[in-house]
Amino acid sequence: MTNPIGPKAAAASGAPSGLATDRQDERLARDEGIGGAIASFRRRVAGGDLGSLPVVIGLVIIWAIFQILNPNFLSANNLVNLSLQCAATGTIAIGVVLVLLVAQIDLSIGSVSGLSAAILGVGITVAGWPIWLAIVVAVAVGLLIGLAYGLLFTKFGVPTFVITLAGLLAFLGLQLRVLGPNGSINLPYDSWIVQFAQAWFLPPWLAILLAAVAAAGMFLSDWLRARRRRAAGLSTGPVSLMVIKSTALLVVLVVAVAYLATDRGVGMMFLLFVVLVVVMNFFLVRTRWGRAVFAVGGNVEAARRAGIKVNRIYVSVLMLGTFFATIGGLLASARLTSASLSSGGGDTNLVAIAAAVIGGTSLFGGRGSAYSALLGILVIQSISNGLTLLNLDSSIRYMITGAVLLLAVIIDSLSRRSRASHGQA
Amino acid sequence: MSLQAQPVEQAGPVGEPVISLRGISKNFGAVRALDAVDLDIFRGEVVAIVGDNGAGKSTLVKILAGVHPQDSGTISFEGRDVSIHSPAESRTLGLATVFQDLALCDNLDVVSNLFLGREMGGLTLDEEEMEKRSWELLQQLSAKIPSVRIAVASLSGGQRQTVAIARSLIGDPAVVILDEPTAALGVAQTAEVLNLIERLRERGLGVVLISHNMADVQAVADRVAVLRLGRNNGDFMVADVSYEDIIAAITGASDNAVTRRASAQAPGGRAGDAEPGGPPKVVEAAKDVGRTGTEHPDAGGADGRHSTEEGRQP
Numbered sequence: 001m002t003n004p005i006g007p008k009a010a011a012a013s014g015a016p017s018g019l020a021t022d023r024q025d026e027r028l029a030r031d032e033g034i035g036g037a038i039a040s041f042r043r044r045v046a047g048g049d050l051g052s053l054p055v056v057i058g059l060v061i062i063w064a065i066f067q068i069l070n071p072n073f074l075s076a077n078n079l080v081n082l083s084l085q086c087a088a089t090g091t092i093a094i095g096v097v098l099v100l101l102v103a104q105i106d107l108s109i110g111s112v113s114g115l116s117a118a119i120l121g122v123g124i125t126v127a128g129w130p131i132w133l134a135i136v137v138a139v140a141v142g143l144l145i146g147l148a149y150g151l152l153f154t155k156f157g158v159p160t161f162v163i164t165l166a167g168l169l170a171f172l173g174l175q176l177r178v179l180g181p182n183g184s185i186n187l188p189y190d191s192w193i194v195q196f197a198q199a200w201f202l203p204p205w206l207a208i209l210l211a212a213v214a215a216a217g218m219f220l221s222d223w224l225r226a227r228r229r230r231a232a233g234l235s236t237g238p239v240s241l242m243v244i245k246s247t248a249l250l251v252v253l254v255v256a257v258a259y260l261a262t263d264r265g266v267g268m269m270f271l272l273f274v275v276l277v278v279v280m281n282f283f284l285v286r287t288r289w290g291r292a293v294f295a296v297g298g299n300v301e302a303a304r305r306a307g308i309k310v311n312r313i314y315v316s317v318l319m320l321g322t323f324f325a326t327i328g329g330l331l332a333s334a335r336l337t338s339a340s341l342s343s344g345g346g347d348t349n350l351v352a353i354a355a356a357v358i359g360g361t362s363l364f365g366g367r368g369s370a371y372s373a374l375l376g377i378l379v380i381q382s383i384s385n386g387l388t389l390l391n392l393d394s395s396i397r398y399m400i401t402g403a404v405l406l407l408a409v410i411i412d413s414l415s416r417r418s419r420a421s422h423g424q425a
Numbered sequence: 426m427s428l429q430a431q432p433v434e435q436a437g438p439v440g441e442p443v444i445s446l447r448g449i450s451k452n453f454g455a456v457r458a459l460d461a462v463d464l465d466i467f468r469g470e471v472v473a474i475v476g477d478n479g480a481g482k483s484t485l486v487k488i489l490a491g492v493h494p495q496d497s498g499t500i501s502f503e504g505r506d507v508s509i510h511s512p513a514e515s516r517t518l519g520l521a522t523v524f525q526d527l528a529l530c531d532n533l534d535v536v537s538n539l540f541l542g543r544e545m546g547g548l549t550l551d552e553e554e555m556e557k558r559s560w561e562l563l564q565q566l567s568a569k570i571p572s573v574r575i576a577v578a579s580l581s582g583g584q585r586q587t588v589a590i591a592r593s594l595i596g597d598p599a600v601v602i603l604d605e606p607t608a609a610l611g612v613a614q615t616a617e618v619l620n621l622i623e624r625l626r627e628r629g630l631g632v633v634l635i636s637h638n639m640a641d642v643q644a645v646a647d648r649v650a651v652l653r654l655g656r657n658n659g660d661f662m663v664a665d666v667s668y669e670d671i672i673a674a675i676t677g678a679s680d681n682a683v684t685r686r687a688s689a690q691a692p693g694g695r696a697g698d699a700e701p702g703g704p705p706k707v708v709e710a711a712k713d714v715g716r717t718g719t720e721h722p723d724a725g726g727a728d729g730r731h732s733t734e735e736g737r738q739p
């Protein structure tokens with residue numbers, strides 16, 4: 001990449017002082033060391049850039065309330081259940097986050113997940129397929145549905161709201177057709193997919209090893225980034241802060257893992273969900289594709305003029321949306337050991353969308369993170385789980401979940417307004 | 426304007442335009458935004474496109490940028506006919522555009538916006554290298570941007586404009602097209618952009634400058650192409666055209682509000698304040714009525730090119 005301006009560039013960029021290139025503007029508050037890191041965090045929060053703070057605080061409050069109301073809520077046994085309840089719908093919510101990031105919506109995720117459950121059930125029982133084949137077929141169908149949405153949206157400009165509303169009905173019908181007259185199929189309990197969802201847990205040593213690997217990985221990536229930044233003449237945070245961050249992560253993970261290990265431990269299905277979140281976050285933050293997703297969500301026309309193939313981004317995101325719905329449907333049916341008319345029905349759609357929004361992904365596109373699927377589903381399932389422990393029925397559960405969703409959207413709007421008044425809309 | 430400094434091998438054959446538009450027309454429904462417009466862009470030359478609001482300047486820019494294709498007419502790039510169907514194709518040809526509406530993503534930070542669509546790095550993004558380059562670019566433009574890691578939404582209008590200009594310099598453009606680049610800039614930043622335009626010309630790039638500010642146009646442009654109501658209305662060498670001639674071509678008449686105002690205020694007054702960019706030296710009303718575009722239908726043709734070469738002679 002050559003510079004069209006030429007030799008003057010070198011002269012102009014010579015740093016006059018010892019400060020890093022990005023710290024030379026005298027209007028910048030200078031945050032040095034750990035105290036500086038805390039100060040800049042407080043400024044960000046005050047400026048309306050709340051990040052995932054409200055969700056985390058909300059989660060702590062919810063857990064505290066339920067623990068007071070029912071001492072079993074924070075028992076290892078119940079937390080293991082909670083983690084398993086999160087995995088399926090949480091996986092669907094990852095897809096919702098992606099679709100919301102490009103400022104579109106997929107209302108058919110419930111039907112698509114139900115259809116994939118039906119394909120799995122009928123495939124391995126009626127058709128006698130091996131499980132892997134049933135999974136491949138279900139995933140292929142899911143991807144084809146996403147491709148069809150993407151083409152309808154990009155070629156004809158039909159709003160995704162309408163396309164996926166049609167999909168909701170059509171694929172519900174297809175799900176019923178695939179299931180056939182009896183409408184409910186039990187999966188064999190000893191099949192590996194059911195075992196995976198219900199009985200496979202990480203042995204404690206492996207779970208703790210993974211926790212250590214995660215913390216070390218975080219430290220290493222921070223440290224490598226700091227080294228690259230220093231090499232490029234840019235400012236870096238203090239090493240002590242990196243140590244504190246990764247140590248804190250290590251402590252939290254080890255405590256959580258050890259506590260869960262007093263019961264069954266960390267479920268494989270939950271691990272899969274977390275891994276999917278982390279991988280998706282990597283793609284969103286570190287790749288060209290992820291950058292393009294945020295650009296399309298922020299300003300499609302600008303993205304198009306920057307040479308981004310906007311249509312491909314839409315198609316890929318809608319395909320990922322239905323892909324995650326498919327995976328979520330497979331996990332849900334494996335966990336319930338059955339595929340039925342109600343698979344993916346009821347509140348699956350709304351819970352998955354609500355989870356993404358509660359987790360902090362904006363409904364208006366361009367803002368959010370893969371982690372909002374994890375945080376959001378934890379909030380919703382905690383409420384649902386806690387109310388079940390209190391023997392309150394689903395009428396109350398729906399109302400409370402609705403109120404929490406409303407609260408999340410209000411927080412989102414307030415922080416948007418705060419961002420606007422602090423010039424960061 | 427030091428014409429000697431211009432490296433001839435970079436500027437290429439002077440008589441050969443890098444981009445040549447012929448008979449470009451564009452309709453928006455019933456609105457005929459462009460009607461058989463011709464334009465040549467030469468390497469090492471700054472051509473200003475001027476015209477009233479709605480004259481079709483931005484529409485012409487968008488055709489070159491691949492935002493929307495022309496309805497009829499041809500574009501040739503270095504002598505061969507090309508069609509520019511998408512912004513990516515325009516960039517591949519070597520055209521870099523700063524749009525009037527800037528076309529920035531408010532939710533992304535400065536670095537992401539600068540490198541949008543042409544990020545550095547292999548499988549993963551090389552954020553550090555991009556950030557370093559961003560600072561280098563912005564410092565050349567004397568940009569007053571405190572941090573390149575803040576969302577573009579939180580920048581001032583002029584800072585956003587600087588970011589949009591800096592973005593056009595990434596890559597290796599052959600032609601840089603600036604649609605009202607200095608409209609929101611401060612004094613120092615405007616001067617930097619004008620300096621930048623001169624540096625781009627010295628390096629043999631073609632520059633298209635759209636501006637309502639005649640002072641800027643007369644300061645840096647070699648040639649002025651006038652659009653009026655979607656048609657060519659004159660193509661002048663800046664060296665041998667007066668301010669009032671250009672105004673007459675823009676407005677379509679020599680006797681109008683602008684020239685009357687200029688002549689009324691000129692003795693000792695500051696006409697420049699009365700009308701954006703009107704240089705205060707205008708004393709007499711437009712004298713050369715014959716220079717208005719209606720009587721100069723062919724100003725953008727071969728004559729213009731001839732005078733281009735003549736204007737170059739020191």
Ligand SMILES: Nc1ncnc2c1ncn2[C@@H]1O[C@H](COP(=O)(O)OP(=O)(O)OP(=O)(O)O)[C@@H](O)[C@H]1O
Binds near residue numbers: 453476477482484485
């Ligand atoms: N996308 C569009 N849809 C419909 N009409 C348009 C569109 N873009 C431009 N026009 C029309 O085309 C004409 C030329 O517009 P254009 O933006 O090219 O003017 P301009 O010369 O850039 O004016 P200004 O100096 O105000 O920027 C105007 O009449 C405008 O209304």
Ligand SMILES: [Mg+2]
Binds near residue numbers: 482483484604
């Ligand atoms: Mg315009």
